Amino acid sequence: MTKVLTVAEMVLRDLARRRTVLGMLFLLPLAFYAARHDQTGQAIRFASLGLGWGASTAGLFSGNSAKTVEPRLRLVGYSSLALLIGRLASLLLVSWAIAGAYFLLIYFDQDIRRPGALALMLMLTALIAVPLGMLIGALVPRDLEGTLLLIGLVGVQMAVDPAKSSSKYLPFWSSREIGTYVVDNVDSGYLTRGLQHGLGMAVGMIVLTGVLTVVRLRRRKHLQSIRQPVAAAMR
Amino acid sequence: MWTSQQPGEPPDRRPPAGMSHGRGNVAAPSPPVRLRASGITKRFGRREVLSGVNLEVHAGEVAAVVGANGAGKSTFLKICAGLISPNSGQVEVQGSIGYCPQAGGTFDFLRPDEHFILFGRGNGLKRDVARSRGREMAAGLGWSPDPKVQARHLSGGTRQKLNVILAVLGGHDILLLDEPYQGFDRGTYTDFWEVIWRLRDTGRTIVVITHMLNAMDRVDQVLDLTPTGSERNR
Ligand SMILES: Nc1ncnc2c1ncn2[C@@H]1O[C@H](COP(=O)(O)OP(=O)(O)OP(=O)(O)O)[C@@H](O)[C@H]1O
Ligand SMILES: [Mg+2]
16 A cells, blocks of 8 residues: 555656646646637536546656656566556546636536536546546557557547447547536436446446456566575576 | 686586675675576577576675677576566575666656656655665766656666666665666776675675776675587577
């Protein structure tokens, strides 16, 4: 546990020193939000997507920047999962702080029917986004490949008709469902479906990232402990 | 083909540990093997970088790994650390491993103290213990870290000092150091070897990749990975 906290602390310190990055993470959703400001429902969904893309990009780069050091950290006694969970926790904390800021902004700026659901929607978006970025980081070798993959996902998520059933396979499908519930007079099925989808996505991606991380940082099997400490058994 | 033995040295007759160093325990039965790599072969694509390399290092010994650029030294060390797999062969170790990579290995935006804490905590050290131990070691290499400087702003040689300290900080039994003193100035170079000899005397096993042959006469064994004949200068 202390190891997870130590990792989390160092990830936070690292992130806190990248002021421009933090600033841009805060501003990105604003740009999306402003672009659709006149339509409440769309504005909320786009702010949420902006938050999501920012957080997943942060997850991607943060995960990749640690790739060269993590094997060393494994050797000095960190488990793969401690490394993963520590990073995830820090990034979530930052993303939730941004989500909190946008909750306040939207709450005071728009006519919201269900503020509680809005808070849930933003938090859920961050909870999906961070593992998404980390998963992409775990799948591809470097930042550029990861960025291209992420941009591809963004494009598809933006372009696809949300009513189509195939859009369910996209990571942020839930934000439309919950978004509808936030502004429109619809039944709670929207909320439940959204939550189920979002939580499922988040958990699935965390597990998958965990598996990939454990495999990447595994101790290779040619390395064994000497059972007989005496040299005589050799050759 | 090239030999994994020191040139001129017949196979399997490396000097026993500590022979030429007059340490107290020479008469005792030879110290335990800490690291034993046998038959390590590694290919990248169709190119064989290592073929059948053997190395056995005991507690309280320093082994130097030498060889031309691209000879496979770093690859060999990574295999010993268990970070990459060989195509064949195995490595047996007794004890924990500290590894200092040739490049990278630090977080650009973290300060030296934070590195000490992060790496020390992994070994179960308390925060202040890790920090003070790290600073102590830094002082041993003639460096007193500015508490506010981030690793990315350290000079090349100083960053390398940080790198070495992080490998040694946890008190590991086996230290694998990949060109640890790149960029060290003269004084630090001497200090570095002082640190190494002290660690050896406490029973550590140390494998150092090096291009500097002047320290060679004091190490316990040399593993030369330089390809011979037609395989050179690939
Ligand atoms: N991941 C890899 N993929 C393909 N080739 C590789 C890889 N890693 C190393 N090599 C090749 O293996 C050879 C040995 O590399 P290595 O880094 O072990 O050399 P080295 O002896 O440490 O050299 P140097 O003195 O320059 O540090 C090089 O020719 C290198 O190009
Ligand atoms: Mg090398």
